Amino acid sequence: MFFIYLIRFLCGYVRFRAKGGFPERFINLCSKENIPLWDISGGKGEMYAKTTIRGYHRIRSCARKSGMRPRVAGRYGLPFFLHRHRRRIGLLCGAAVAVLIVCILSSMIWTIDVQGNETVSDTEILSVFEELGVHIGARRSKIDVEEVQRTAARKLNDLAWLALNIKGSAAVIEVRERVPAPKVENDTTPRNILAARDGTILSLEVYEGEAAVKKGQAVLKGDLLISSVVTNKDLSVSFKHARGVAVAQTHHTVSHTFSYRQKVRRYTGEESERYRLSFFGLRIPFGFDKQPQGEVESFFFRNTLHMNHVPLPIYMETYLKRGYTEQEVTLTKEQALQAAAAEFEQKVGQELKDAKILEQKVEVRFTQEGCVVTGQYTCEEEIGIPEALQVEDHMPLE
Known part of the structure; x- marks a missing residue:
């Protein structure tokens, strides 16, 4: 029934009222002439019915033969709507273009989400799928899901399983990472x-x-x-x-020297910003940036447009450049000690990452050129390392 209503709306139809004469004879004559009538009703010497535009022009002969006098009671459908708004052609064209854009955009991929990965990065997975045609702005009809899954599984060796699910305009890539098999040692080597x-x-x-x-x-x-x-x-x-x-108790000595004279960045105040709108892979730049003089530090920001907390494939990208110069400054003892302590803690964490610290003693010594931080550590750690044994051929092995 929906398609019948749709066809009638697109072609247009007329609701008319007819008085006098013989309604039954009028209906029979219309049926004989293949004039469609529907929603027929009547009462008090008149009848109402609906017919097509072409059918209404043909019922006049049937009306004369049956003594009926038809009059238009209403006009419906797309042809009459366009006729009433014929002077608003711009509005109609805009509506048509909007409908066309919605139809095109609804057939594209808007968002891509990766789920289930821990060690394998989203960037690595998305780059492989992009090579296979799965990217923001891709047409869903052109994506062969089965073929994409097979090819991606061959390229991503660190994944044990993956699946591509496309629901509407959203694509979800579900993965399971491969668990490496435990390394089996060669127990036959002494x-x-x-x-x-x-x-x-x-x-x-x-x-x-x-x-x-x-x-x-x-x-x-x-x-x-x-x-x-x-x-x-x-x-x-x-x-x-x-x-x-x-496991043994060991002793470690960690030392770090920090100079009073350090190079620091001084920003010149010169900045340049350039904006770019990214829409389904299409990038539209706004304006031109001016390169600051001297050394330049660059920053990149991306803001995603959301609608009802749903991310859209529309981004505003900002490229910021700041000019700076490197200058050599002399730090005070307090400043040098603070910076040296931070670097010293980082160095200790790297050198003693596999040891449990039991006791520690840290000393700071100032010189003419800087400060020296020295730490004495008593630790608990595993100290055994394997070394292959060379065995003569005549010696028995088990």
């Missing part, structure tokens, strides 16, 4: 566990091999901690792939 640095053994857990040191024993860098040589009950010798954990 090796020892040696000390990576000086220390005092706090605990020693031997999984395979034979302990060469005891708890509380002091060791030097390179000393044997777990031996691959194992003496059997029959006094024969076997060579194992030594494995274990050796």
Whole structure:
């Protein structure tokens, strides 16, 4: 029924009123002449009905034969609407263009969301899909989802599974990252566990091999901690792939020198801004920027247009450039100490990232050129490192 109403609206129709004569004969004559009539009603010597524009011009002969006098009661449909607004052609054209734009935009991808990734970046995933034709502004009808999924899975080796779901104008890329298989060591190669640095053994857990040191024993860098040589009950010798954990108390010295004379940036005050509107991949620049003199620091900002908290593929991009010069300044002791402390803490975090700090002692010494920060640390850490054992061919292995 909807399509019938739509066709009648597009072609236009007339509602008329007819008086006098014989309504039944009038209806029969219209049916014989294939003149469509619908929504027929009547009462008090008159009848109402609807017909097409062409049908209304043809009912006059039927009306004369049946003694009816038809009059127009209403005109409906697109032709009459356009005729009434024929002097507003600009408005009609604008409405037509708006409908056309909505139809075109509704067939495009507006947003792309990546879900389920942790180590693999959104940029890496989106770049692969963009190569395959999935990007903002792409036509949905031109995207072969199955083919895109197969090709993307081959290119993204770090993903175990992926799926592309397109719902309306939104595309969602769901991924599952591949879990690396645990590394299996070659247990057939004999090796020892040696000390990576000086220390005092706090605990020693031997999984395979034979302990060469005891708890509380002091060791030097390179000393044997777990031996691959194992003496059997029959006094024969076997060579194992030594494995274990050796935790020791160690001492570290971390030093950092910071100079009073430092180079700092001084902004000249010269700035330039350039704006660009990005719409479905189309970028429209606004104005021209003037390059500041000297060294330039650049910034980029992107603001996304939202509608009802839904992001739209419309961005306002801002490119900001600031001019600056580098100058050498002399810091005070307080300023130098504050900066040196921040850099020193960062250095300690890097050098002792695998150690647990038990005690620490930090000293600051000022010189003519700057300050020196030195820290003494007592730590608890794992010091065992493997070293392959060269075995002669005639020696038995297990």
